[in-house]
Amino acid sequence: MSVKCSFCSNKAITKLRYAKLSLCSKHFVEYVEKRFSKIISKNKLFKNMDKVVVAVSGGKDSVTLLHLLHKVSKEFNFEIIGLTIDLGIRKYSVESVEKALKNYEMLNIKYKVIELKNKYGFSIDDIAKYRRKAGIKKPICSICGTIKRYIMNKYALEIGANAIATGHNLDDMVYYIFSSLYSGRVDNLAKISIYSPSEFKFVAKVKPLAYISEKETLLYAMLRKLPFNYNVCPYARLRTFHEYIRKTSNVLEENVPGLKITFARMFLEKINPILYSHYLSEKKFKECKICGMPTTGKICSFCKIKSAMEKVLKK
Ligand SMILES: [Zn+2]
Ligand SMILES: [Zn+2]
Numbered sequence: 025m026s027v028k029c030s031f032c033s034n035k036a037i038t039k040l041r042y043a044k045l046s047l048c049s050k051h052f053v054e055y056v057e058k059r060f061s062k063i064i065s066k067n068k069l070f071k072n073m074d075k076v077v078v079a080v081s082g083g084k085d086s087v088t089l090l091h092l093l094h095k096v097s098k099e100f101n102f103e104i105i106g107l108t109i110d111l112g113i114r115k116y117s118v119e120s121v122e123k124a125l126k127n128y129e130m131l132n133i134k135y136k137v138i139e140l141k142n143k144y145g146f147s148i149d150d151i152a153k154y155r156r157k158a159g160i161k162k163p164i165c166s167i168c169g170t171i172k173r174y175i176m177n178k179y180a181l182e183i184g185a186n187a188i189a190t191g192h193n194l195d196d197m198v199y200y201i202f203s204s205l206y207s208g209r210v211d212n213l214a215k216i217s218i219y220s221p222s223e224f225k226f227v228a229k230v231k232p233l234a235y236i237s238e239k240e241t242l243l244y245a246m247l248r249k250l251p252f253n254y255n256v257c258p259y260a261r262l263r264t265f266h267e268y269i270r271k272t273s274n275v276l277e278e279n280v281p282g283l284k285i286t287f288a289r290m291f292l293e294k295i296n297p298i299l300y301s302h303y304l305s306e307k308k309f310k311e312c313k314i315c316g317m318p319t320t321g322k323i324c325s326f327c328k329i330k331s332a333m334e335k336v337l338k339k
Contacts (some may be wrong), residue, residue: 038243041281049247051091057242060092060232061099067218069230071101073186077107077227079176080127080135082120085191087252089233090239093189094131105138105185106135109175111168112147119253126251138175146333158332164259167329175281178317180227187228195238197288198229198273199266214299216294224309225318234292235285 029048029085040055045079047055048092060064064070078093080086090106112119121137128135148171152164158289160167180188190198197216204212222228233241245252260266277284311317312324319325 030206033186034184037157037247040240042277048248052246055246056236056240057092057095059236060168061096061234063218064096064232066102069173069219069232070187073100073102073228075105075178075183075185076102076230077185077188079188080106080108080124081191082108082123082253083191084245084252085193085196085198085233085238085241085256087123087191088245089189089191090127090132090133090286091248091250092244093232094133098232104133106133106255106281107176107179107188108135108137109172110139110141111171112135112139112141112149113257113259115254117148121257122252123251130251136179138179140171140175140306143169144330146330147336148259150333150337151329156334158336160329160332163262163286164310165263167258170325174317174324177225177227181225186222187230189230190233191233191241192231193233193238193241194235194284194288195270195273197234197292197308198284199269201288201291202269202273210299211303214303216291216299217296225311226309227314235288237284281329310320 027039027046027086028034029036030045031051032048034048036052037049038052039046039286042334043055045055050323057294070076076093076097078086078090090104093104106124106128108121110121125135125137127133141150142184148164148168151160151167155164155167162170174186176190187278200216201213204210217229219230220229253287273284273296307320309318309320312319312327313322315324317324317326
């Protein structure tokens with residue numbers, strides 16, 4: 025016996041236990057779109073903004089984000105510029121970039137592709153191969169994160185954008201909060217936010233999918249037949265702790281529907297603002313001596329990675 029949609033007589037294709045709804049594909053798509061729009065207005069994510077850079081990797085989350093933002097960009101009155109970084113991760117990057125471009129073309133959105141190897145002389149594959157030799161101690165995913173944030177911010181600053189929107193979903197938020205609590209990184213906790221205001225040479229950052237789960241972004245992309253790279257980054261396999269937390273939080277969610285949303289919301293609305301005012305509002309940034317981008321030291325972490333890689337790759 026099949027379950028019927030809560031809004032019509034069609035067969036339900038998914039059940040959202042946290043919302044006590046069973047939905048057909050049409051009503052699921054509508055439900056996600058309505059929630060997305062509500063999250064934006066409630067958190068005033070695009071208030072007084074006219075130009076927003078959307079980071080599109082070509083995966084399900086960023087592709088869903090691009091389409092959802094495109095739908096609301098008239099209502100909230102901003103222009104979208106797509107940004108795709110070609111990280112140089114073997115076949116994975118080739119396919120990701122190709123999928124990102126397909127979506128820009130579908131929606132007729134202006135975009136920019138920045139090729140890491142071409143512009144800065146090294147790729148993420150080079151980092152994976154030579155980072156020990158170069159004396160870089162951090163794990164690949166964390167270096168890759170630093171690189172992406174740097175490039176996004178620099179580009180958004182150059183074109184005078186008001187914000188950078190990224191596709192971090194609810195499961196990402198739950199993981200960041202949990203892992204930062206677990207390792208006692210208070211500075212990191214202070215940074216986890218759905219909206220980070222612009223300051224010094226940092227462009228504001230928004231995460232409009234912060235309350236939409238990975239399962240929902242995937243289903244949305246599939247039902248709307250959006251082109252996306254369904255492969256996982258080959259280096260993501262190294263993140264076993266991340267995988268355990270993801271699985272465990274979904275087990276908790278099974279038993280307590282709505283737990284992930286409540287956990288993220290309580291943190292973002294009640295705890296983060298206190299941490300932010302204590303730890304970040306006083307932080308003093310300077311310009312990096314090499315590139316002029318913001319840093320708390322003399323040289324920014326991107327320039328440190330770049331110069332370490334240059335030395336190794338020259339040999
Ligand atoms: Zn329906
Ligand atoms: Zn620098």
